Amino acid sequence: MNPGDRVRVQRADQTYEGVLLPSSTSQNLVVKLEGGYNVGIDRADADVDVLESDVYDIETGETDEESAVEFDPDLPTVSLISTGGTIASTVDYRTGAVTAQFDAEDVLRAVPDLAGRANYRGRVVANILSENMTPDVWRDLAEAVYEEIEAGADGVVVMHGTDTMQFTASALSFMLDTPVPVVFTGSQRSADRPSSDNVMNAVCAVEAAKADAAEVMVCMHATESDDACALHRGTRVRKNHTSRRDAFETVGAKPLGEVAYGGDEPEVTFRRDHAERGEADLDIAPELESDVELLKFTPGMDESALDVAEGKAGLVLEGTGLGHVHSDWTDRIAELVDSGTTVVMTSQCIEGRVCDRVYDTGRDLLDAGVVEGEDMLPGTAKVKLMWSLANGDDPEATVRDPIAGEITERSVPWE
Amino acid sequence: MNPGDRVRVQRADQTYEGVLLPSSTSQNLVVKLEGGYNVGIDRADADVDVLESDVYDIETGETDEESAVEFDPDLPTVSLISTGGTIASTVDYRTGAVTAQFDAEDVLRAVPDLAGRANYRGRVVANILSENMTPDVWRDLAEAVYEEIEAGADGVVVMHGTDTMQFTASALSFMLDTPVPVVFTGSQRSADRPSSDNVMNAVCAVEAAKADAAEVMVCMHATESDDACALHRGTRVRKNHTSRRDAFETVGAKPLGEVAYGGDEPEVTFRRDHAERGEADLDIAPELESDVELLKFTPGMDESALDVAEGKAGLVLEGTGLGHVHSDWTDRIAELVDSGTTVVMTSQCIEGRVCDRVYDTGRDLLDAGVVEGEDMLPGTAKVKLMWSLANGDDPEATVRDPIAGEITERSVPWE
Structure with missing residues (x-):
């Protein structure tokens, strides 16, 4: 037997019939x-x-049974934008692992369940694993989404590798004012694995893109089961597990909503306040200052580590606890601020708010000119600082101003 | 009225009688x-x-009612070692905030509930906020704990600032073989705040130090209530919130156990396998190679960020997902490895295991000589690499070898 053959496989009391694909494992x-x-x-x-x-x-993915996708005037139009990543991957014969080589049309072929849910426009912005994503691609992607919505898309699904999805979703959250949903989805397990999440995530993302909402969201498995995908706000989501299908979590709050799956039809429900479809006018501000560093402080680290920010426009510090670094760092930070670097403090705790007014050492940091990053995720803070430096007259004020749900309201006082 | 006065305060239907202390807020x-x-x-x-x-x-903390602490031969002996931090803090009049100025004896005075639970030996190793903690102090602390156990302590409580407690607990986990519990505790809210956790955490830590166990643990509030403290393994614990009293969590597993509080007497229960009292012989290996960096990768970061590890003995990378960085970094990483730097890959996902054998880019990193850090927390991996470089004949093998619970068993296969 060879890949490409039609086979019947009997194992225990289960029978499977279909086409044999190449496998990455023996x-x-x-x-x-x-x-x-x-x-x-x-x-x-x-x-x-x-x-x-x-x-x-195997090379073209063509079979005799290719289903034709016809335009249905009763269905909304959803743009599928591919950037690469596991959801758009197939087996790489050379190495036995996964590489990105599908475009948006291939996604439709790979996920027949998408048919009949919408009319689709396909578009490829990039074809890269997401650890290779760059601010330049964020800009290209924001412009592509803008053009798709301007051309009439009722919703946009962005297929993206999971490694840095939260950074790209944050970038688009700041860059775009959108009247329709912009839904990121991806896959933690590639399509050739028994436990692949690519079909369910893609179907749920398309349903979310048709919903009465207008947020930049991430749509990924809510639990280890196949019962629902969670809808996370782009600026508050984090990949919190290396391999689980439900790796993505909203930090510091419940997800915006969910897409129930497994019943007759997927059903989108929102649990929290969100922008509604058509509420905002389409707009774009895609410029970024890319000269920004993120530096995580750990014990034993010398203040010379700050040299990486020398002459840079911005620096996000990932401090300890309420937003601290070794007090030996304070003078060097003051020098950076004096020379024009905007320095934003966040916390490696991930949850909770930075507050440098509690301890001496924190107040010394404020005196040095550090901007408190509130409860922004460090990665989101980096993206926002890049955006603020390029778009705000007063970057420090812009950093502290809630723009896209990245700073949550102080619901519970510190004490 | 002035601080130091005995007062009666009536508010709503509550009456409080005691000594007025300085307050950090008006x-x-x-x-x-x-x-x-x-x-x-x-x-x-x-x-x-x-x-x-x-x-x-106010300056000395002395009153007419000072209770004398007498030696009771029927009680175990617990060493209280102070390193500073919020639990050993009082109000700083100069700035209105909190500074560390208590020694171990002051802790007994501040927490009268400790009396009668053990005979205490007090010792001050440092008096610093924990963001100022250094590998040199870790060594001093390990030696102090070793000496206390050698001198007959039945358990040791280390009072430590919460910001970097997990790093110090990791360091002692690798440095010490201990026949008795070594319990870190601290406080997320200083003693002058209504919601201070200092009394309960200290009492629970002393009870844990008396227990039939021999682990390096962290003892902090298990929930936002005052019902229990959790006992976390020193190498698997993480401060996951900036301000909550239950900020500390065991990552990737349940805590080792807990100390129920609020009944007549605190009660220590272990839920998971742990080393038992007396099982190990006391031993110490306190040397560290301090020439180790931790670098967190984020999109938009140039490979020149790796220059910080030039000529260094070790580098821990905090990559994305299963352990990735931009593929432009791979050649530079190979150069570092070739020049003698041990490079360990961990994941910023925090939960889950690194696996660089799934994707092309990961395998390229393995070819470059990167060591997979399994599911070690990045901070723990940095401490372990410092320790492995100073104590192992083959640091790479030592890094991969489970030593102090820092690598959990692969309970669920990757797929």
Whole structure:
């Protein structure tokens, strides 16, 4: 048997019929089922019958059963923008691992369940794993989203690698005023794995893109089960686990809403206040000052680490606790501020608000000119500082001003 | 009325009687009650009667009611080692904030509830806020703990600022083989605040130090209530909130155990496997290679950021997802490894295991010589790398070897 053959696989009391795909492991068979789903099956104790040889062209993904996607005037239009990442990945034969090589049309082919939910416009902005994402691509992506909405898209789905999705979602949150949902989704497990989350995440993201909302959101598995995707605000979301499908969490609050999955039809529900469809006029401010560093303080670190910010426009510090660094750092920070670097303090605690007015050492940092980053996530603060330096007359004031839900209201006083 | 006066405060239907302490805010009165607890009372609508002037010396903390602590041969001996931090803090009149100025004996005076639970030995290793903690102080502290146990202590409580407690607890976890509990505790709110956690945390820590266990642990509030303290393994604990009293959490597992509080007597329970009292022989390996950096990767960061590790003995990278950085970094990382720097990859996701064998870019990092840090917390990985470089013949092997619970077993396979 070879990849591309139509096979029937019997294992225990289960039978699978479909096209054999290349597998990245010798342990598993990967079969593309009739519905378009891929399933991974342990080779041990599996009986395989080849029903027909070579029915599927592995290189092009073409089969005899290609379903035509026709325009339906009763459906909304959703733009699928691909940037790469696991959700748009297939097997890389050379190395046995996963590389990004699909464009937006391939996503439709890979996820037949998307058909009938919307009319789709496909667009490729990049084809990179998300650790290679750069501020330049954020700008290109914001401009592409802007153009898609201007061209009539009722919602946008951005397919993105999960590693840095939160940074890109933050960037678009600051860059765009949007009258429709802009929904990031991705996949923690590639399509050839038995536990892949690519189909459900993509379907839920399309449903969220059709919803009565106008937020930049991240749509990913809410639990380890396949029962719902959570909708996270782009500026408050964080990938909190290396591999779990429900790795993404809203920090310091509940998610905005969810997309229930597993019933007859996915159902979108919002639990928290959110911008409504059509509330904002479409606008874009894509400029960024890229000359900004983020520096995490840990014990034993010399203040010479601050040299990385010498002559830079901005520096985000990821301090300890309420926003502290070794007090030996204070004078060097004051010098940076005096020379024109905007320095923003955040906390490596991740949850909770920075407050440098409690302890001597914190007040010394304020005297040195440090700007308190409130309860912004450090990564979000870096993106916001880049944006504020390029778009605000008074970057410090812009950094402290809530713009896209990145600073939560002080619901519970510090004490 | 002045600080030091004995007062009676009536507010709503509550009456408080005790010594007036200086307050850091104009909004609150702080009264030291008879039992030794401090209570903060909103000045609004509070009626204050001065019962007696100047009964308490604010500078020395001495009153007429000082209780004598006598040796009780039936009680175990617990060493209280102070390093500074909020739990050993009082009001700083100069600035209105909190500075560290108590020694271990003052802790006994400030927390009368400790009396009768053990015989105490007091010792001051440092008097610093924990953001100023250094590897040199970790060594001094490990040696002090070693000496206390050698001198007969049945358990050790280390009072430590909360900002970097997890780093110091990790350091002692690697440096010490201990036959008795070594329990870190601290306070998220200073003693003059109504919601201070200093009394309960100190009492629970002393009870944990008497328990049948022999781990380096962190003992802090388990919930926002005063019902229990959690006992966290020193290498797996993280301060996950800037200000909450239950900021500390065990990452990737349940805490080792807890100390129930609020009943007649605190009760220590262990829920997970732990080393038992007397199981290990006392030993110490306090040397550290301090020439180690931790670098957090974020999008937009240039590979020149790696220059900070030039010529250094070790570098911990805090990558994205399963352990990635921009692929432009790979060659520079290979150069660092070739020149003798041990480079360990961890993940900024915090939860989950690093795995660089899934994607091309990860395998390129492995080819460059990067060591996978398994599921070690990045901060713990930095401490362990410092320790491994000074104590292991083969630092890479030592980094990968579970030594003090810092690497959890692979309980659930990656897929």
